[in-house]
Amino acid sequence: MRRLTKLKVIQPIEKPMIKNNIALLAIPILATIMVLATIPPVFAPNIEVDIDIKPGSDPNSINPNSMGLVPVAILTTDTFDASTVDPSTLSFTAVVDIGSNNTNCVRHGLEDVDGDGDLDLVCKFPQKTTWINCDTTQGVITGQTNDGQSIIGFDSINPVGKGCNSTG
Ligand SMILES: [Ca+2]
Numbered sequence: 001m002r003r004l005t006k007l008k009v010i011q012p013i014e015k016p017m018i019k020n021n022i023a024l025l026a027i028p029i030l031a032t033i034m035v036l037a038t039i040p041p042v043f044a045p046n047i048e049v050d051i052d053i054k055p056g057s058d059p060n061s062i063n064p065n066s067m068g069l070v071p072v073a074i075l076t077t078d079t080f081d082a083s084t085v086d087p088s089t090l091s092f093t094a095v096v097d098i099g100s101n102n103t104n105c106v107r108h109g110l111e112d113v114d115g116d117g118d119l120d121l122v123c124k125f126p127q128k129t130t131w132i133n134c135d136t137t138q139g140v141i142t143g144q145t146n147d148g149q150s151i152i153g154f155d156s157i158n159p160v161g162k163g164c165n166s167t168g
Pocket residue numbers: 052053054055056057058059060
């Protein structure tokens with residue numbers, strides 16, 4: 001009898017404890033959902049865009065000692081409209097560590113560089129700050145669209161001139 005009495009006393013205490021445990025479980029679950037909800041913008045993959053370094057030229061022969069501007073076109077395709085790119089966000093470099101440079105587009109305009117009837121975005125970058133040297137094999141352009149979507153594009157570079165193996 002004593003034991004039964006004890007159980008009767010304990011039961012009403014245990015029930016709210018279970019409810020509390022469920023509430024405690026709900027907090028990390030809700031927190032996880034909230035954290036996951038913030039992840040997509042951070043981990044959203046870059047849109048890989050088609051680019052053409054020195055539009056109209058192939059290979060893209062560049063003399064690393066030149067002090068001129070390198071034109072790079074972002075091509076409009078069936079799935080990407082180059083006119084949605086914000087030119088002020090564009091950066092172009094020959095180095096893999098794309099965070100380490102600040103080679104910005106100094107001149108830009110829309111023109112149909114590949115002759116397919118749609119407008120492509122052409123940006124010109126000061127070559128002396130692109131890190132192009134005789135070992136460079138490709139250039140990388142990064143930037144954002146007007147609505148904040150990150151873009152990235154790659155094209156080959158054929159270094160030519162003094163000290164480089166290729167004569168272009
Ligand atoms: Ca080209």
